[in-house]
Amino acid sequence: MTDQQRPPLRLGIAGLGTVGGGVVAIVQQHGALLAARAGCRIEITAITARNRSRDRGVDLSSYAWEDDPVALARREDVDVLIEVMGGEDGPAKAAVEAAIAGGKHVVTANKAMMAIHGQSMAEGAEAAGVALRYEAGVAGGIPIVKALGEGLAANIITRVMGVMNGTCNYILTQMEKTGADYADVLEDAKRLGYAEADPSFDVGGIDAAHKLALLASLGFGTKVDFQGVVIEGIERITLADIRHAADMGFRIKLLGVAQMTDMGLEQRMQPCLVPAHTPIGQLDGVMNAVVIEGDQVGQIFLQGPGAGAGPTASAIMADVIDIARGLTGPAMGLPAAQLVAAPRAGDASSAEFYLRLLLKDAPGVLAKVASALGEEGVSIRQMRQYDHDGEAAPLLIVTHSATRSAIDGAMGRIGAMEYSLEAPVALRIEHV
Amino acid sequence: MTDQQRPPLRLGIAGLGTVGGGVVAIVQQHGALLAARAGCRIEITAITARNRSRDRGVDLSSYAWEDDPVALARREDVDVLIEVMGGEDGPAKAAVEAAIAGGKHVVTANKAMMAIHGQSMAEGAEAAGVALRYEAGVAGGIPIVKALGEGLAANIITRVMGVMNGTCNYILTQMEKTGADYADVLEDAKRLGYAEADPSFDVGGIDAAHKLALLASLGFGTKVDFQGVVIEGIERITLADIRHAADMGFRIKLLGVAQMTDMGLEQRMQPCLVPAHTPIGQLDGVMNAVVIEGDQVGQIFLQGPGAGAGPTASAIMADVIDIARGLTGPAMGLPAAQLVAAPRAGDASSAEFYLRLLLKDAPGVLAKVASALGEEGVSIRQMRQYDHDGEAAPLLIVTHSATRSAIDGAMGRIGAMEYSLEAPVALRIEHV
Numbered sequence: 001m002t003d004q005q006r007p008p009l010r011l012g013i014a015g016l017g018t019v020g021g022g023v024v025a026i027v028q029q030h031g032a033l034l035a036a037r038a039g040c041r042i043e044i045t046a047i048t049a050r051n052r053s054r055d056r057g058v059d060l061s062s063y064a065w066e067d068d069p070v071a072l073a074r075r076e077d078v079d080v081l082i083e084v085m086g087g088e089d090g091p092a093k094a095a096v097e098a099a100i101a102g103g104k105h106v107v108t109a110n111k112a113m114m115a116i117h118g119q120s121m122a123e124g125a126e127a128a129g130v131a132l133r134y135e136a137g138v139a140g141g142i143p144i145v146k147a148l149g150e151g152l153a154a155n156i157i158t159r160v161m162g163v164m165n166g167t168c169n170y171i172l173t174q175m176e177k178t179g180a181d182y183a184d185v186l187e188d189a190k191r192l193g194y195a196e197a198d199p200s201f202d203v204g205g206i207d208a209a210h211k212l213a214l215l216a217s218l219g220f221g222t223k224v225d226f227q228g229v230v231i232e233g234i235e236r237i238t239l240a241d242i243r244h245a246a247d248m249g250f251r252i253k254l255l256g257v258a259q260m261t262d263m264g265l266e267q268r269m270q271p272c273l274v275p276a277h278t279p280i281g282q283l284d285g286v287m288n289a290v291v292i293e294g295d296q297v298g299q300i301f302l303q304g305p306g307a308g309a310g311p312t313a314s315a316i317m318a319d320v321i322d323i324a325r326g327l328t329g330p331a332m333g334l335p336a337a338q339l340v341a342a343p344r345a346g347d348a349s350s351a352e353f354y355l356r357l358l359l360k361d362a363p364g365v366l367a368k369v370a371s372a373l374g375e376e377g378v379s380i381r382q383m384r385q386y387d388h389d390g391e392a393a394p395l396l397i398v399t400h401s402a403t404r405s406a407i408d409g410a411m412g413r414i415g416a417m418e419y420s421l422e423a424p425v426a427l428r429i430e431h432v
Numbered sequence: 433m434t435d436q437q438r439p440p441l442r443l444g445i446a447g448l449g450t451v452g453g454g455v456v457a458i459v460q461q462h463g464a465l466l467a468a469r470a471g472c473r474i475e476i477t478a479i480t481a482r483n484r485s486r487d488r489g490v491d492l493s494s495y496a497w498e499d500d501p502v503a504l505a506r507r508e509d510v511d512v513l514i515e516v517m518g519g520e521d522g523p524a525k526a527a528v529e530a531a532i533a534g535g536k537h538v539v540t541a542n543k544a545m546m547a548i549h550g551q552s553m554a555e556g557a558e559a560a561g562v563a564l565r566y567e568a569g570v571a572g573g574i575p576i577v578k579a580l581g582e583g584l585a586a587n588i589i590t591r592v593m594g595v596m597n598g599t600c601n602y603i604l605t606q607m608e609k610t611g612a613d614y615a616d617v618l619e620d621a622k623r624l625g626y627a628e629a630d631p632s633f634d635v636g637g638i639d640a641a642h643k644l645a646l647l648a649s650l651g652f653g654t655k656v657d658f659q660g661v662v663i664e665g666i667e668r669i670t671l672a673d674i675r676h677a678a679d680m681g682f683r684i685k686l687l688g689v690a691q692m693t694d695m696g697l698e699q700r701m702q703p704c705l706v707p708a709h710t711p712i713g714q715l716d717g718v719m720n721a722v723v724i725e726g727d728q729v730g731q732i733f734l735q736g737p738g739a740g741a742g743p744t745a746s747a748i749m750a751d752v753i754d755i756a757r758g759l760t761g762p763a764m765g766l767p768a769a770q771l772v773a774a775p776r777a778g779d780a781s782s783a784e785f786y787l788r789l790l791l792k793d794a795p796g797v798l799a800k801v802a803s804a805l806g807e808e809g810v811s812i813r814q815m816r817q818y819d820h821d822g823e824a825a826p827l828l829i830v831t832h833s834a835t836r837s838a839i840d841g842a843m844g845r846i847g848a849m850e851y852s853l854e855a856p857v858a859l860r861i862e863h864v
Contacts, residue, residue, distance in 0.1 A: 022728075026586055026728060030586065030588065033586075033588065034586060036653070036766050036767075036770055037585045037586070037765060037766060038585075039761070039767075135583070141728070141729035141730065141732065142732060143578075143579050143582070143583025143584065143732075146575075146578060146579070146582060146583045147575050147578070147579065147583070150575070150578060150750060150753070150754060151567070151575025151578045151579070151747075151750050152575065152746060152750065153469045153470075153749075153750050153753045154458055154462065154465075154466060154469070154745070154746050154748075154749030154750055154752075154753060155746055156462065156465065221468070279711055279714070279735060282711070282714065294746065295742070296454075296458060296573070296742040296743065296745055296746035296749075297573035297736065297737065297742060297743045297746040297747075298573065298736070298737045298740075298742065298743060299736065299737075300573065300574060300575075300734070300735070300736040301733075301734070301735040301736065302732070302733070302734050302735075303711060303732070303733040303734075304729065304730070304731065304732040304733065305729065305730045305731075308730075310727070310728040310729060310730065311728065311729045311730060313586070313728055314584060314586050314587055314726065314728035314729040315583075315729075316586075317585075317586030317728075318582060318583050318584065318585050318586055320586075321582070321585045321586060322582060325759065325761050326758050326759070326761075327757065327758070327759055329471070329757050329758075333469060334468050334469060335468075335471075338468055
C-alpha cells in the first residue's frame with residue numbers, strides 16, 4: 001500500500017514538557033518527511049499534561065485533551081502512546097500499562113521506569129503483541145538502542161561503556177577548564193539549566209545507571225537489573241583529582257561499564273580515570289558517548305547530544321517510524337522469557353586504581369600506608385606526593401591491578417589510621 | 433511463533449573470500465545467539481565461489497556447492513542471497529538480479545554495485561517485495577546505514593561526512609607518524625595487506641565515493657548518484673602538506689561530504705584539512721568514522737573498524753537478522769519512486785582553502801601570486817614561506833572563504849606562470 005492508502009498512525013502524547021513539546025513540533029513541522037519515511041501519515045490525536053493552560057509555544061487546539069494519562073492511553077483513536085512524563089511509577093507506569101493492556105504500542109523516554117519495570121513491561125508488551133520502545137531514554141539522540149540491539153545483534157557483546165549523563169560530564173569538564181570547585185560549577189550548572197534544583201539523580205549517578213541497566217540487558221540478553229548496578233556519584237571528585245589525573249594522562253569521567261564476567265554480570269556507574277587521548281577521554285561538556293565491544297565487530301564508538309528537545313524527539317520519532325514500518329519485536333532484543341537473570345558480579349573485576357589520601361605529615365606515615373596496601377595484596381605502581389602547606393600531606397597512588405575488595409580493605413585500614421585526615425578516595429582506572 | 437516453530441531462514445553465500453569466510457564462521461559459531469535474536473534458525477544451505485578447492489579454514493562440506501552464482505541465487509532452498517563477491521557488474525550483479533527476480537532477499541557488501549545500480553536494484557527489490565540491504569558496504573562494522581536510515585529518520589539531514597577508506601587513513605596517519613613519503617607508506621600498506629596490489633580504487637577515492645553516494649541517497653532522499661560525486665585521491669598529498677597542516681592546527685583526511693545546497697546535492701570525496709582536535713581529526717589508522725548532522729539531533733559521530741572479516745560479517749548478519757525480524761522495507765529508506773534526482777552541485781560551496789605552491793625564488797613573484805588570487809576574488813588569510821634551499825620556494829596560503837571555481841581560476845593563473853615550478857595544490861578546509 002502507498003502512504004496515501006494506509007491509515008495514519010495516531011499518537012497520544014502524555015507529557016508536554018520539553019520533550020513532549022519537541023515531539024509536537026517535529027510532527028507539525030516534518031509531516032511530509034515522516035509520512036514518506038514511515039510509509040503512512042503520523043498524526044497526533046490526543047494529549048495530556050499536568051497543566052492544561054500553560055502556553056507551550058505550539059498550537060495544540062486540534063488535539064483532544066485528556067486530564068488523565070490512563071484515559072489517554074485507552075482512547076480508541078490512539079495507536080501509539082508516547083510517554084514523556086517521567087517518574088518510575090505513578091501516572092507514567094499506569095498509562096503505559098493501560099496502553100499495553102489495550103493493545104497499543106508504547107514509545108517512552110522514561111529510563112527510570114524502564115530500568116525498574118522493564119522486564120514486566122517487556123513481558124506485557126510481548127503478550128499483547130505490541131512494541132515497547134525507549135530509544136530516547138538512553139543517551140538522547142544517539143541511536144544506541146538500535147545500534148546495540150539491531151546493528152550489532154550478531155555479536156557476542158563483551159563490554160558496553162558509556163558517559164551518559166550530560167550534567168556530570170559538564171561539571172567535570174568545567175571544573176577542569178575553569179579551575180572552579182565542584183560546588184561552584186554545580187551552582188552554575190543549575191543556573192544554566194543543565195542541572196535540576198535537586199541534582200542528586202544526576203550527580204549521584206542514578207540517572208546514568210538507569211541507562212546502563214537497559215544497555216546491559218540489550219547487550220547481554222539479561223533481565224533488566226537496575227538493583228545490580230554498583231553506583232557512585234561524582235560528589236567527592238575534587239579539582240585536585242582532576243589535575244592529578246591529567247598529570248598522569250587521564251581524565252575523570254562518570255563512566256558506566258557493563259561486562260559479563262565469570263562471576264556474573266558486572267554493572268557499575270562510577271567516576272573512573274580513562275586515558276585522555278581516547279574518544280571517551282576527549283568527550284567534553286554535555287555530550288554523551290557509548291562504546292560497544294563485540295566479538296565480531298571489535299570496538300564501536302558513538303557520540304552525540306544526550307538530552308534536549310530536538311535530540312530526544314528525534315529518538316522518539318525514530319521509534320514511531322520503526323513501529324509504522326512493522327518493527328514491533330521484543331523490547332530487549334530477545335523474547336522476554338529468554339532473558340536470563342544473571343548473577344550480580346558487583347564491581348568485582350580487577351583493575352588499576354587511583355587512590356587519593358590526605359595524611360598527617362609525620363615520620364613513618366608513608367611506611368604505614370605502604371604496609372596497609374601490602375597486607376591487602378595491593379601493590380603500588382606509582383606514588384606522588386605534591387607540595388603542601390601545613391601538616392596535611394596529599395598522597396596519590398596508582399596501584400597495579402587489584403580487586404575492588406582488596407582496595408576497599410586497604411582503604412578501610414588507611415582510613416582508620418590516626419594519621420588519615422579525610423576518608424581516602426579510590427577511583428578505578430578503565431582502559432577504554 | 434517461537435523460533436522452534438518458525439522455519440529457518442536459509443542463506444546462499446556467493447563469494448568465499450575474507451568476508452564470505454567470516455559469514456560462514458559467524459553462522460557456525462553463533463547459531464544459538466543468531467536464532468534467539470532473529471526469532472528463527474539461520475542456516476547456510478548453498479555456497480559458491482570462483483575456486484572450489486581452496487582451503488578456507490572452515491568446514492563447508494554440509495553446504496550445497498554451485499559453480500554459478502546465478503544458479504545459487506535461484507535455488508529453491510535459498511531465502512536470502514548473501515552477495516560478497518564484489519565487482520560492480522558481472523556475476524555479482526547477475527546473481528543479485530536473479531535473486532530479486534526470484535523473490536529472494538539480498539544482503540550485499542558490494543558498495544560499487546550499489547553505488548552504480550542501487551536505484552534500479554532498489555526498484556526491483558521493491559517490486560518483488562524483498563529486502564535489499566547493504567550495511568556491510570558502508571564503513572564496515574559501523575551500523576551507519578541503520579543509524580542514518582532508521583535511527584535519524586525523523587530528521588532533515590543537513591550534512592553527512594565520513595572518513596570511509598581505511599587504507600587512505602592508514603597512509604595519511606603513517607606518513608605523519610613516521611615521516612615517510614606517500615610512496616613508501618603505500619608500499620608498506622601493500623605488504624601489510626592494508627592496500628591492494630592495484631590501490632587506485634582506494635587511494636584514488638573511488639571506493640570511499642561509492643560509500644558516500646549511498647549515504648547521500650539515504651540521508652537526502654535522492655537517487656543514488658555516484659557520477660555526481662566530485663572525487664580526488666590522496667596521491668598528491670606530501671609529507672610537507674601534513675606537517676604544514678599540523679602547524680596550523682589541522683590534519684589531512686580523505687573526507688567525504690554530502691550536503692544539500694541551493695544549487696543541488698553536493699557530494700565530494702577529497703583530501704581536506706579538518707581541525708585536529710575534533711573526533712574526526714583524531715581518527716587514526718584504518719578506522720572509519722561518520723558524522724551525521726540533522727535538524728533535530730544536531731551532530732552524531734560514529735567510529736569503528738571499516739573492514740575485516742569480523743566487522744563486515746557483523747554487518748551482514750545484522751541485515752540478515754533484520755530480514756528475519758520482518759524489516760524488509762525500501763533499500764534507501766523511501767520508496768524508490770519517491771527518491772529525487774537532485775541537481776548536481778559539484779563541489780560548488782564556498783570554503784577556506786589551503787594552497788601549496790612551489791615558486792621560483794625571484795623578486796616580484798609573491799606580488800604576482802597575490803594579484804592572481806585577487807583577480808579571482810580570493811583573499812588571503814594567512815601566508816607562510818618556509819626555509820628552503822636553492823631557488824625553489826614553497827609557499828603556503830590559507831584563503832578566506834572562496835568558491836571552488838574562484839580557487840580553480842587562481843590555481844590556473846598561478847600554474848601557468850613561468851615562476852611556478854609544479855602544479856599548485858588546493859585543499860578544502862572543512863569545519864567538522
